[in-house]
Amino acid sequence: MIEWLDSYEGRTWQTTESGTIRYALIGLGWWTTDLALPAIESSDLGEVTVLVSSSAEKATRAAEENGVERGISYDEFHDGAASDEYDAVYIGTPNATHLEYAETAAGLDKAVLCEKPMEATVERAERMVATCEEADVPLMIAYRMQTDPAVQRARELIADGFLGEPVSVYGHNSQHLLEMIPDPDQWRLDADLSGYGTSVMDLGIYSINTTRFLLRRDPVSVQAEMVSNHEAFADVPDERSSSLLVFEDDVQMISTSSQHAHEDTHLKITGTEGRIELRPAFHGECSLHLSRGDLSVTVEHGSFDAEREMEEGFDYFADRLLGDGDLYPDGRHGLRDMRIIEALHDSAERGEPVDL
Amino acid sequence: MIEWLDSYEGRTWQTTESGTIRYALIGLGWWTTDLALPAIESSDLGEVTVLVSSSAEKATRAAEENGVERGISYDEFHDGAASDEYDAVYIGTPNATHLEYAETAAGLDKAVLCEKPMEATVERAERMVATCEEADVPLMIAYRMQTDPAVQRARELIADGFLGEPVSVYGHNSQHLLEMIPDPDQWRLDADLSGYGTSVMDLGIYSINTTRFLLRRDPVSVQAEMVSNHEAFADVPDERSSSLLVFEDDVQMISTSSQHAHEDTHLKITGTEGRIELRPAFHGECSLHLSRGDLSVTVEHGSFDAEREMEEGFDYFADRLLGDGDLYPDGRHGLRDMRIIEALHDSAERGEPVDL
Numbered sequence A, B: 001m002i003e004w005l006d007s008y009e010g011r012t013w014q015t016t017e018s019g020t021i022r023y024a025l026i027g028l029g030w031w032t033t034d035l036a037l038p039a040i041e042s043s044d045l046g047e048v049t050v051l052v053s054s055s056a057e058k059a060t061r062a063a064e065e066n067g068v069e070r071g072i073s074y075d076e077f078h079d080g081a082a083s084d085e086y087d088a089v090y091i092g093t094p095n096a097t098h099l100e101y102a103e104t105a106a107g108l109d110k111a112v113l114c115e116k117p118m119e120a121t122v123e124r125a126e127r128m129v130a131t132c133e134e135a136d137v138p139l140m141i142a143y144r145m146q147t148d149p150a151v152q153r154a155r156e157l158i159a160d161g162f163l164g165e166p167v168s169v170y171g172h173n174s175q176h177l178l179e180m181i182p183d184p185d186q187w188r189l190d191a192d193l194s195g196y197g198t199s200v201m202d203l204g205i206y207s208i209n210t211t212r213f214l215l216r217r218d219p220v221s222v223q224a225e226m227v228s229n230h231e232a233f234a235d236v237p238d239e240r241s242s243s244l245l246v247f248e249d250d251v252q253m254i255s256t257s258s259q260h261a262h263e264d265t266h267l268k269i270t271g272t273e274g275r276i277e278l279r280p281a282f283h284g285e286c287s288l289h290l291s292r293g294d295l296s297v298t299v300e301h302g303s304f305d306a307e308r309e310m311e312e313g314f315d316y317f318a319d320r321l322l323g324d325g326d327l328y329p330d331g332r333h334g335l336r337d338m339r340i341i342e343a344l345h346d347s348a349e350r351g352e353p354v355d356l
Helices: A002-006 A030-041 A056-066 A074-078 A095-107 A122-134 A149-159 A199-215 A306-322 A331-350 B002-006 B030-042 B056-065 B074-078 B095-107 B122-134 B149-159 B199-215 B306-322 B331-350
Strands: A021-026 A046-053 A070-073 A088-091 A111-114 A139-141 A166-176 A219-227 A240-247 A252-258 A260-271 A274-278 A288-292 A295-299 B021-026 B046-053 B070-073 B088-091 B111-114 B139-141 B166-176 B219-227 B240-247 B252-258 B260-271 B274-278 B288-292 B295-299
Touching (some): A030 A046, A046 A306, A056 A070, A070 A074, A095 A111, A122 A139, A149 A274, A166 A199, A166 B240, A199 A219, A219 A331, A219 B240, A240 A331, A240 B219, A240 B252, A252 B240, A260 B288, A274 B260, A288 B260, B122 B139, B199 B240
Parallel strands (some): A046 A070, A088 A111, A166 A252
Antiparallel strands (some): A166 A260, A240 A252, A260 A274, B166 B260, B219 B240
8 A cells, every 4th residue: 555655656668768849839828837847847757949929929928938048929930940959849829720730740751639529520630640640740639637647547447457347437617717717708719719618628538538548449420419508608509518438348437517616526437346536536636535335535635736737747848759658648549539529519409319 | 604504414305203104114125124124213203013024924033133122024014014103114135126115105095205316217216106195105316426415505605616627527336246245246236126227226326326416407318338347247247337328508427336356446526626536435434525616525324334324314315204394205206217217227238418
C-alpha cells in the first residue's frame, strides 16, 4: 500500500528525461494563456517560443507580457514565419478552425497537439488525420484525463480485475457556461464554430473518452436525447443531453451533460465485484474512490490541479516526440470520439439508436 | 436549521393518532416475516392478526412462532376464512400472484396494501385497479421511499426551488441477487412469476418511482438497453439494464440497474441552481446530500433502517384508512409504473424509443 501510494503520481509512461520541445501556441483565449502557457513553462520537457493570434500586434503584446520570444499573426503562421523557432504546435482555437492550423503545421513538418474535440465534424477530423499521416507528422489529441494519476491508477486496477467484470458506467459533466463566459455570442454556442453542438462536444466527451481509456473498450451503439430551451442555446441542439451507450462486451454506459446546470463532474464504473469512482472527475481535481466487497478507499490528491494536469499532458506529448514510446491518444483515437459524438447527435435527431 | 433538523422525521402526512388496522399478511417469504411483520408490530396504528400461506399447517406454525392469532391457507383465505379478524391485507407474494389476492380481498371489502411492482403485467395491474375501484376498496402500492424522511424532505426542498429548475436525474440500483438468495430457480428469475423481467421490475422501479415522487412529474418517452449473460438469467431479458427517460418539462433521467453486480444504490437530481442526492438511496438507509452554490450539506440518518422505513409506510397506510387524508401511491400510481416498465422492455426489444 505504501508503495502504491508513493507511486501514485509516477509517470509509468516516461521514456526520456532529456530534451526540449519548443511550442508555438495557436489561439490566445484564456485557456491557452492562463492554463496551457504556464503549464508548458513549468513542464520538464517543454517551452513556449512562439505565440500565434489574429494580429501580429496582439500576438507580440501577449508574447512580451508572458516572456515569450516571438508573436506572429495567423497569416504569418500560414506563410511559415518563425518556423525554425518551434518544433510543435498546440492548437487551442475554436473547434472548426483546428484543421487549417494542423494542415499548415503538417506542411511545415511540425508535430501537432490539438485540443479536443479535434474538429467540428467527422469529415474535417478525417482530413486532419489524413494530412498528418501523409506528412508523417505526429498528431496527438489533448485528452489530459489520460495522464491524470487517478485515471492512470484506475486503469491499472481495472486491468488487474479490481471490478470483476465491468457492468455499467455513469458519467456526468455539467457547468454554467454563461456564468463562466458571460457572452451569449461565444463560439461554443455557435454551431459554425463548435460543430455538432455544445454539451456533448465540450463536456460529454470527457465522460466518453475517459471511459474508453479506462475500460479499453469502445461503444458499438448509442442513443441520445438533447434539448435546448434557454435562448442563448438557440443555435445548438444540446443545452442539455443524455446518452445511453453500449460498449463492447455489453458494458452499458449512461451519461448526462449540461452547459446550463449546477456544476458537477462524476464518473462511476460498477463491476460484478467492485466499483471505481472519480469524483470530482474532470478539470484537474480528480479524487479516486474504490469499493470492493465491504471495503471502501478514497484517495484525495490535493496538489493536482488543472494546470498540473495539463503539465502532465504536455510532458507526455514531449516524451513521445523525444523518446521512443507510442503516442496513444492519436488522431485516429480522437476521430473515433468524433464518430461517437456524430452518432449521438444523429440518434437524438432521428429518434432511434445508431450503430457504430 | 435546528427546527428543520428536529422536524426531519416529522410525519407531515399524519391525520390521526388513534385506531388500529388489523392485517392479514399474505405470502410468508423472508421479506414478510423478517421485515413486514416486525414493522407492523412496532408501528403505532397496525397489528398482525392473520398469516396466510400455502398450507394451513405452515401458516399456523408461523403464527405460533410470531405470536399471531391465526394462520390460514391461501385456499381458506379465498373462501373468506377469518375475514372478521382483519381489516386489510398486505400482499407480499411473487408479482404474478398479487391480483388473485387483491380480487378476493376486494370481494371481502378489505383494504389492500400491495407490494411493488403491483403485478406481472400492465393488463393484470389494470384488472387490480378496476376490481378495487368497483368494490370501492382502498388500494395502496407499498412504495416505502415515499414516506422515508430523507425523501420527504428532498421533495419539499425541490418544491421550494432548492434545485432551481430540475435538469437531469441519475438513478442506480444494483445487487447480487444470487448471493442474497442462492437459488437459480427463485421466482424473480422466472418470467411467469416476475413478469417483464427482473432488474427493472425489482430494482429500477425504485429509481423511477422515487424520481416521479420527488419531481411531481412523469416520463413521456423512454428508451432502454437490456442484456442477460449469466445462465441463471436465461428466462429474463435484463440481468442488467440501462434506461433513458424524458420526463415532463424536458427533465432527462438516466438509470442503470443490475441483479448481478456490486451493491450500490444512488439517486441524484441536478438542477440549474443545485443538486440533491440520496446515497445510499434505497432499502432503508437513506442519506441526503445537498449542494447549492458553493455549499454542501450531508444529513446522515443513522436510526432509520429498512424495518423502520416499512413501519413508516404501514403507519401511513393505516392513517389513510383511519383518518381523512388522501391515499397517494394508489393503484393508478402503481399502474403508471407498470406502463413505464412495459415501455422500457418494449424499447429494449424493438430497439427504438417508446412514447408514453
